[in-house]
Amino acid sequence: MDPLSSIQNPCPGSIQGATPTHLFLTLINTLFAAQCQFNMAHQYPEDHSKKIKDGDRFDFIVVGSGAAGSALANKLSENGRYDVLVLEAGGIPSTTSEIPSLLFSLQDTPEDWQYKTAPSPHNCLGFKDKTCVYPRGKLLGGSTSINAMLYVRGNKRDYDNWAKLGNPGWDYESVMKTFKSFENVDEGLLKGSTDYGRGGYLDISRYESDEPIKESIKGAVQELGYKITKAEANLGYFDSLWIVKNGVRQNAGKSFLGKVKDRKNLFVSMNSQVTKVIIEGKVAKGVEVKIGDDILTIKAKKEVILSAGTIGSSQLLMLSGVGPKQHLKDLGIEVIEDLNVGENLQDHCIYPGFMIKLDNNAVNPYHIIDELHKYFMYQKGDLAGISITNFMGFINTKNDSEYPNIQFHHELKPQNDNYLLGEITGCAKFDDEVAKSKIEANKLAPTANFYPILLNPKSTGTILLNSKNPLDKPLINPNYFTDEHDEDINLLLEGIRFSEKILQTDSFKKHNPQLVDLKIPNCKAHKFQSDEHYKCALRNLGTTLYHPVGTCKMGPKSDPTSVVDPRLKVHGIQNLRVADASIMPKITSGNTMAPSIMIGFKAGDIILEDLNRKTEL
Numbered sequence: 001m002d003p004l005s006s007i008q009n010p011c012p013g014s015i016q017g018a019t020p021t022h023l024f025l026t027l028i029n030t031l032f033a034a035q036c037q038f039n040m041a042h043q044y045p046e047d048h049s050k051k052i053k054d055g056d057r058f059d060f061i062v063v064g065s066g067a068a069g070s071a072l073a074n075k076l077s078e079n080g081r082y083d084v085l086v087l088e089a090g091g092i093p094s095t096t097s098e099i100p101s102l103l104f105s106l107q108d109t110p111e112d113w114q115y116k117t118a119p120s121p122h123n124c125l126g127f128k129d130k131t132c133v134y135p136r137g138k139l140l141g142g143s144t145s146i147n148a149m150l151y152v153r154g155n156k157r158d159y160d161n162w163a164k165l166g167n168p169g170w171d172y173e174s175v176m177k178t179f180k181s182f183e184n185v186d187e188g189l190l191k192g193s194t195d196y197g198r199g200g201y202l203d204i205s206r207y208e209s210d211e212p213i214k215e216s217i218k219g220a221v222q223e224l225g226y227k228i229t230k231a232e233a234n235l236g237y238f239d240s241l242w243i244v245k246n247g248v249r250q251n252a253g254k255s256f257l258g259k260v261k262d263r264k265n266l267f268v269s270m271n272s273q274v275t276k277v278i279i280e281g282k283v284a285k286g287v288e289v290k291i292g293d294d295i296l297t298i299k300a301k302k303e304v305i306l307s308a309g310t311i312g313s314s315q316l317l318m319l320s321g322v323g324p325k326q327h328l329k330d331l332g333i334e335v336i337e338d339l340n341v342g343e344n345l346q347d348h349c350i351y352p353g354f355m356i357k358l359d360n361n362a363v364n365p366y367h368i369i370d371e372l373h374k375y376f377m378y379q380k381g382d383l384a385g386i387s388i389t390n391f392m393g394f395i396n397t398k399n400d401s402e403y404p405n406i407q408f409h410h411e412l413k414p415q416n417d418n419y420l421l422g423e424i425t426g427c428a429k430f431d432d433e434v435a436k437s438k439i440e441a442n443k444l445a446p447t448a449n450f451y452p453i454l455l456n457p458k459s460t461g462t463i464l465l466n467s468k469n470p471l472d473k474p475l476i477n478p479n480y481f482t483d484e485h486d487e488d489i490n491l492l493l494e495g496i497r498f499s500e501k502i503l504q505t506d507s508f509k510k511h512n513p514q515l516v517d518l519k520i521p522n523c524k525a526h527k528f529q530s531d532e533h534y535k536c537a538l539r540n541l542g543t544t545l546y547h548p549v550g551t552c553k554m555g556p557k558s559d560p561t562s563v564v565d566p567r568l569k570v571h572g573i574q575n576l577r578v579a580d581a582s583i584m585p586k587i588t589s590g591n592t593m594a595p596s597i598m599i600g601f602k603a604g605d606i607i608l609e610d611l612n613r614k615t616e617l
Helices: 022-033 067-076 100-106 156-164 172-182 212-223 252-260 309-319 325-330 368-378 420-428 432-444 487-503 531-541 593-616
Strands: 057-063 084-087 183-185 202-206 236-239 266-269 272-280 283-291 294-306 355-357 391-395 406-413 447-454 462-464 475-477 576-578
Touching: 057 067, 057 283, 057 309, 067 084, 067 252, 067 266, 067 593, 084 272, 156 172, 172 183, 172 593, 202 252, 212 236, 212 391, 212 406, 212 487, 252 266, 272 294, 272 309, 294 309, 294 593, 309 462, 355 432, 406 487, 420 432, 432 447, 447 487, 487 531
Parallel strands: 057 084, 057 294, 084 266, 183 202, 294 576
Antiparallel strands: 236 391, 272 283, 283 294, 355 447, 391 406, 406 447, 462 475
């Protein structure tokens, strides 16, 4: 086997000056040599795509093997009574996916759907073609195989609010039982606590960076009145949990499907893209799926469940005749059920423009060869982590409420980090001048980014079909900063101002921080650091944190904006459910991977309960 087949190349077309250096080539060569050691194929289920035949029948068909789909299929196949087929458009994750620090190498590769947003006058103006990249995982494990692996459940108020919107069983107390049932938190982190689960399928640990700057951020935020906690908190700063074990990513496909791969009633078909749900007389009968050059019809004896993600599930529903009536008619698609599919798109908008230069005492000495040795011999060191990215904060810029409105991530790059910084700027597709400003600043000194993140946006977007061709990418309109009273942009501005306060604290001043002017072409008319400059910068550089949710909104039938009911059944269609982040009526306060897994696992419980109830009747 050609070793190149399991090492993804970094983003092609990176800007001049950001190409991999000799050290990166050394890294790649070492990866090749270590390929046998990191061949994880045995940890995944067998691929049944060559065995699937037209007309095959399964009790359940699960579309997608991401955070929710893998957890759902695990639960449905648990008792051995039902045959479960998982259809995944991608394949087994590459070696690159397994190594935590290489997460950005997975964007703009065959393991990414490579979506982009539609051009808008309101946002993404500082990126090439005035569009933001919108990475989503196209491989076993879905986006859990390409993301930052951070495990954040969300705030109590998030789930209690879901219940208040007419969704019984989705309150905080109820969903916590589900979280704990699949968690396997490292015993050393529990220390007698019952806050997390032990013995479940998902291995969860914590990475604690020892970079000097992290201690300075801790001191700074404490000066500003925030606590440092050991666990996820309503407000405060902490080292997040994540899905890594012994220095290797534990994606949802590995955790929920790989660990039960010997179940005789669980079948996974990879490189199998579902193109349509077959609906007859308002009853879902099965799916059409493209495997190689063939389009096959697979029948569901009981139910079809879409777990294709916020983009994929809404796209499939519309292609199948379930969605906004006029939009489907315009594309010549027969309307089976007029529902609000594709509306209510919510996302965490992040500002990547707050970059500072630091003194050398802010970072540990970095030697790539030493790090390679540490990782490939012991799965430790910088390659086994993501620097200070998992050190995060939750603040409320308005009051002392326990409900945060801004989250913070942080990123650190040693001086002249030609590979990783160049890769990130290239993958994000920043305007050339912005990317050049970032790289030039890093040539002179170590750099850090503080990333303020809008947790509860008022602006909502849409997913629309581009055409009725299922292989065409949909139109993604996140609509950042389009709320009527500009609350979103003003809140993120407050997040930026909080970042400035950190730089002024005694704890942080010792690093001699200097804010970098990124020379955003569209914002040069405004005074640097003025409100007008930052608002312009937000409209130019504000982008996705990769957390789209909400396009198949959960709610009672009486809610005209809802798509599925609290049992996740699609309104008006029998034997069809949606179980993934798209059902969130409101986005959670934090990274959305953990809630998505919870939705899938809970969906399994719900479906089995409904089946048992039918049987009893």
